[in-house]
Amino acid sequence: MSAILEVEGLAVRFGPTQAVRHAHFTVHQGETHCIVGESGCGKSVTSLAIMNLLARNGHRHAQKIIFAGEDIQAYSDRQMEEIRGNRMAMIFQEPMTSLNPSYTIGSQLTEVLRRHRNVSQAEAEARAMALMARVGITAPAMRLRQYPHQLSGGLRQRVMIAMALMCEPELLIADEPTTALDVTVQAQILRLLAELKQELGLGILLITHDLGIVARVADHVSVMYAGEVIESGRTADLFARPAHPYTRGLIDCVPVPGKIKAGEPLGSIPGTVPVMKEGFQGCAFRFRCASATDACTQDVPRHEIGAQHHVLCHHPVTDKGSRA
């Protein structure tokens, strides 16, 4: 498996607010890499920063963003346009608003193919219908002529996925693709993504806040807190041996049917996520951390605690099976 996307030292700044700080991760071909974190931790900004789709007041800086072997940081707007939707596609959280209400599904699907490939409208439509059938949309010929408002949320997300796949991209970035959907639909969409990954050898970068999703679909996980990747590892590793206090706390917070008896309190993390300003030093989690010491105000060391498993902490938990 080769790396399709390699990000190192990514920082994104909105005015004085530091949304992402020296983030790093690698997505391999045919692998789902999950970025997980609570709201405001910078996970969505990271995905937009890779696509260079940040709002005008957002500033991106990175040591490297290597896509398919090339550093795309220095790419011009024109070069990025060539890649986007073509070799690197994205789907978003809100399928309701992510489709243009004024154009038919068909026109929005074919548009992207005709932009990047020299094909006729008929060819584009044929491809669109084939893909729609593949993502589980019945009667694609009819759907092609419908407008987004005539479709349910689940169908719209399927359309978004089909649209993202029109040009057979190498990397698919999915930003909370199922958050707005019902649980029963969520499972279907996730299954679809997993199947497509297998079939097409896609690299998927999946952004989510839901540890349940992470556990079920990810090959590799990066946990973000306050703009930083504080822990990263193979999924099974990370869930079995969470090293960062935050990762542990997060896992403890999630109620699991049959695991915690009614009446017992859930594990929780006190306090709230801080907003990062420029010049912040030390561990951002120290204000909420039970094991924080004076050392935590210093630059945080990176510990490799296993194959492809590392953590950013002064006091990583390394004892095996310490989960509560």
Added chain:
Amino acid sequence: MSTTPILSVSHLSCQFKSQGGLFQPTRLLRAVDDISFTLEEGRVLGIVGESGCGKTTLARMILGLQKPSSGEVFVQGAPLSSLDRRARARLIQPVFQDPFSSLNPKQTIKDIISLPLRAQGTFEPHEIERRTAALLERVGLSLEQGLRVPSELSGGQRQRVAIARALILEPRIVICDEPTSALDVSVQAQILNLLDELRRDLKLTYVFISHNLAVVEHVASEVMVMYLGRMVERNQTADLFKTPRHPYTQALLASVLTPEPGLGLPDVGLGDIMPDPAHLPTGCRFHPRCLKALPQCATQEPPLRKPTDHAVLECHLT
């Protein structure tokens, strides 16, 4: 259990006419259709179902925010419609989903919390002051925070304010409509724990609405599953999670993604037909998505059955 249930809902229905201009054709939307249940004091009833299943409308009817098209809500045996708004406020209070929209941005936290007391019109100012301060502390907020406005508080803190407001009149029942779904996981746990503590301390009864089955499993003593306005199954929490009888309940449970690596993704197989409350299917409302549907499911409404003492089921399948 021969005592009167604290909350009892009888044949409650709610239909909306889609509104527009003066001459818009009225389309009937059955949000809640003939729902009955009773709830004993101190229990927590979890209501689950997908968006559009009518669970929020049901909550609004119990709170008196929505007038039922038919049926009645009884609180301690008295019909809700016979209570004036102050009496109702003393019995039932809400905690809403979005802590950003449930607090008036122009009022201080203390004013927000004391609103139910002030609305009663019978409390002295110092009494109001005293009880507000006490409750602030109880939900884990400082007196200084009581002088702030909602925008200066975090989501979790706001939800604590909402809980304080709900409890200041010492009501018997609290309706929690997705109280943690707008919060981050780490904060969600704080709020769930607080709610649970308060329930024990104050002998409260909760109706707890959520789409998150794991949360419901954790807090509820019994669970009701709704689909397109109907109650399709109801049971004690443990029983329901152990032996889900309705295909829809089964699908719901199967869809829950617990943070357990290696289990993979479930195949729920419900198809791409979405429930639409404006166009109800004939027969069993779930049949277009049901993998086990029988021929009669498309034509006949399923019967209401009681497989056990506590279980209620509405399905043709046995």
Added chain:
Amino acid sequence: MIRQTLRSLLLGAALLGTAVTGAQAQKAADTLRIAMRDAVTNIDPYYNNLRTGVVMSHQAWDMLVYRDPDTFALKPLLATSWTLVDDKTIDFQLRSGVTFHDGSAFSADDVVYTINLVSSADSKVAVPTNTNWIEKAEKTGDLSVRVTLKKPNPAALEYFALVVPIYPKAYREKVGADGYAKAPIGAGPYRISKWEAGKEVTFERYDGYWAASPKGKPAIKTLYVRFVPDATTEMTELLAQRVDWIWNVNPDQFDNLSKMPTLQMARKESMRIGYLSLDAAGRYGAGNPLTNQKVRQAIAHAIDRKTIAEKLVTGGSRVPMAPCYPGQFGCDSTAAVTYDYDPAKAKALLAEAGFPNGFETELVSYVLPQWTASVQGYLQAVGITARVSQLQIQAAVARSWEGKNPLYMASWGSYSINDVSAIMPNFFSFGGDDYARDPEMKRLLEEAGASIDPEFRKKSYSAAIKRATEQAYWLPLHTYVTTYGFSKSLSFTPYPDELPRFYLSKWN
């Protein structure tokens, strides 16, 4: 910034003569472009009550009688001669060889048709008083007509000369009243070639006009009259040389406009007088202060009419002493009790009348706002607070007739009829505008109006003038001066009767 803008605007105004391009006077096209403010909405002369309408009618229609604009002497026009058979009967001998604009010949039938039509009670004409004193007209020959009056009217021939144009019977009966209003014809020096209600009228010289007419054959081929409602817009048009002739120019601009190299200005005092009527009869409220003679006299002393005439109206405006135009028959200024400007005396009179601190009242007006404001200012100076209601003419007149105008500033033009009967009876014969309601005044005026003996009439009018001024019922303020602005290339003579005669104008 402001200064620069102002300067550039002024500079622009000063350079008008040279800056304007492509809008030279239409001398070459032989078209006189006229702008007027008061739009005629129905050009049929009997169905509008505006001065503009009278002006139009004299270009396109002929009357039976012609009044010399300089001497006011009555001369034959469509009638070659007339005989006063008795107090109530006039015989007209009509001219032969006259044709209407459609070429049809003028005859007694047209006169009889016209007079009987407009004098009948259900005619709905715009100004019934102009014709309702006529009983009937009878044809006494192909070219002779006898007109019978309801009551003697000493000024009858003046009316026939000014406000009784003759319809072509055959044509008007053929097209009907509405059709006639849309495409009217008469027997005057110009024919109306195009006309749009309230917007514009085009006159073409009528080549079949009879040669010996005192109106003469027009020198200018085409008159193009456009109605421009706004005085400023109208003046802009003149300055930009997009029109050649306007009138009733704001007198304050007279001197400035006179200096423009492309323009010439003229003004002429007219028979119209501005007045202030006072509610002596108590129509507005029985006990109101104006019912007190001393109050009315105080007001007469309070207003500096001479300064108003000289500084505001300008151009030779005078202050009439009697309640009529000084040149009118029977208007004897020597009979009038006079009031000079004397605010001290006015205050004394007010104190005598029991109003040492003045009082509040209302001043209704439709004349130029600055004139109203000046009268208001003078009244304020002696302690009388007058609330101004500056209304449109129609609304003010309506209020006047309802008896709701305690003080009322208005004007009266006597329809250019050179006789006191055209003015005083309107204000002292218990009509809508009569705020004196004095039976003695009514008696004197009726007596004078019913006679055709000049001496008797003069005596009665003098008595009426004496009584009216003594009582200070009605305060004449100033005579009007009509101002005219027109292109340097035009030769135009204004006359005192407010009737511009374009058929007498020519290019220089």
Added chain:
Amino acid sequence: MITFILRRTCLALVVVLTVMTLAFVLTRLSGDLAISIAGPGSTQADVEVIRKAYGLDRPVLVQFYDWTRLALTGDFGSSFFFKDKVATLIAQRMPVTLSLGFVGLALALSISLPLGILAALYENTWIDRTATMLAMIGQAMPSFWLGLLLMIVFGLQLGWLPISGTGSWEHYVMPGIVLAFTAIPALTRLMRSGMIDALSSDYIRTARAKGLSRSSIIFKHALRNAAIPVVSIAAVQLGFMLGGSIVIETVFALHGVGYLAWESISKNDFPVVQAVVLVLASLYIGLTLVSDILNALLDPRLRGA
């Protein structure tokens, strides 16, 4: 769609009826109409004759009933002063007002749309501020004053344009500019905010993620959605412009409906005033109806309703 149009039309009719009542009541606010019809120089006997002739001696309700009944068939009675059918008068003058309205709207759109789009594309830059400032200046400019200034500059100093009247298309330029000024601020602002909303929407983010070119994103995806409210407001603005052209028509001596109304008001010619109020109101109602239908046609979300 048909029920939608029917429903809107019914509502429009009820509104028209209400406005009719209002228009009738309005003109009864003044004093005795018969006196004002008679005009200066007539006697009280004349007034009585006129009162009878015009049916003003009948009970007000009967007059209202008759007026409404006839007005619904397009017969507004006769003008007291023009001695002509009111309907004819309005029909004669409507083309002038409509031409003025269309010229004004065309000018307003051709200025405000590019201005609004530019302002949105360069949000919070000097371009945006300049556009906003221009709109603000337009909003603060009293139309009659602007009219006078234009008249001095273009009519008098430069002599480029005719000053008053309706002879040629050139006559509509100055009044059109003044009228356009009344609509430019609102339209610019709407275009700007619509464009900003559209540009910051999720579907534009999708379009960018698809790698579409900048021009395609702006003109195909954003403008289409931002233009919907502008198009519908433009029709409504035309209604406002027609109703607001009185001042401009008076200043520039345009013999349109607005000027007709102004003349009639000053002469208490109430059948005309009533009819003009009613016609302008109906036009406005009609235009909003058109705008709603346009809106529904342009926006697929409403089309299905």
Added chain:
Amino acid sequence: MPRLTQASFVIGLGIVGVVLIAALFGPWLSGHDAFAQDLNARLIPPVWMEGGSTKHLLGTDQLGRDYLTRLLYGARISLFIGVLTVITSGVIGTSLGVLGGFYGGRIDDAVLFLITCRLSIPVVLVALAVVGLIGSSLTLVVATLGLLLWDRFAVVARATTMQIRSLDYVNAAWCSGSSPLAIMRDEILPNIASHLMVVCTLEIALAILLEASLSFLGLGVPPPLPSWGLMIAEGKDYMFFSAWVIMIPGLALFTLVLGINLVGDGLRRAFGTQVIK
């Protein structure tokens, strides 16, 4: 907030403040009576022009009245009309809008119907007709404009109330046992107030412009009251040779309206209000 927006807001506030002070104290300080005429001192140009005098800084009008004093007095009238009109229309529009938005259903249908009717009425025309038929007076102008200009208040109040009505803090107030009146007063009004403030500024500006238009046509404020519109109307005959008579009141009107609009725009940006048409 962007910096220049703040600057323009401050400029607007400054303009309005200056006009306000001028309107309140100016007529006393100018040393002349706004109504005292002097027919011998007519149309004196402003002090900086040839023939101007320091006695009359902005010259005199066609009746020899001090132009500066009349201009300052005119500011008083403009502001008086603007504010009073907006109070009247604000009360009407806000009440209707809040009632309609809050109760919905039939009541809202009625309010919507009233708004539709009101919008279809041509304002200038009807205001002119009313003033023309009844007779001009300051009170009538205020009353007429007040009764005509409530639509935007109603539309904005209705739309914002509808948004807020469905918010959970209103639901919570219901559940707390608050009365409908208390909810409208304590929960809804304070939260739509910022939107209404923006409408206020827009409507004050509009009312001032409309009054000027009516007065310009002679059917607004009756003379001798010096409304700026009336001053332009009275002065326009003189504009070719004494341009200041229309430039001065015109600029004053323009500046005041611009100032109010700048304030409104600043408020709107600060509050993030979308004014619904």
